[in-house]
Amino acid sequence: MTAASLPLQRIFLLRHAQAAWPAPGESDFDRALDDRGRAEASVIAGLIAGKGYLADRVVCSAARRCRETAETVCRAFGRDFPIRIVNELYHGVTDSYLAVIDAETDAATLMIVGHNPTIEELLETLVGSDTAWAVMPGGYPTAGFCVIERNLACETGWALSDFLTP
Template identity: 45%
Template structure:
């Protein structure tokens, strides 16, 4: 189990929505969302807004598909949100994702928009494999949004973070 202590006390983990395949000569980094992905991003963003999931800070990979997913969140949740784009989230390791979250001491709630397999590894590190498998037995889907709250450590509990919701398109 991994320990990140508040703040933030709420973490949103959003995998970018479905992207298209790379065109000839196009780098993976430049792949945009496809039509299904644009729809998925809007749907999950609207669901988040409907449930009043309002991150203070949004941090996203600089990859085109993540930027487009972040823009859907900004439009649906709050036009005031200015996502922070971090290059290291593209092909970033679990350690990189954890360090970025751990460094967010100024916000009570942070949304991280990134890539698989690291997003799945991060969720597992925070809530444990049993809870993760029970929630997403088929793996972390595109446009999947995990909502985690800090509950602290107490006798008989393995994880300090608990999954309170998981949204999909």
């Protein structure tokens, strides 16, 4: 990924809120948010909307917990957003997430709703390990949200400008 290849100016990374353990016979993919997760999603949605972090496009893992988190955040803006579901984000590696970013050629601001450890690794890739670990010394929390801005003065071409947690 090169700076010249992307029109993106801002990327939002959102890790899904806390999910319940799978019920007997339920797959990991189908895990829903639990009570704490619904509360986390609601709080982070309010913070995101309160700061006006509106995305041109929302790309989300197909896993239920990610979809529920994305839907909560989109509702906080009081209007419907198309959420593009991308199967490759479920169990995807950093390169899968970077490919999604590269494919978004007509969005200035992109929100990705996904999973750890890949969201954490993607943040490190985009802004550097030192910057990433300075804001998340204990790892990327559930419902954690970061704002990454295009900054060609930075070695990676991106700079972290905000990190929110519920």
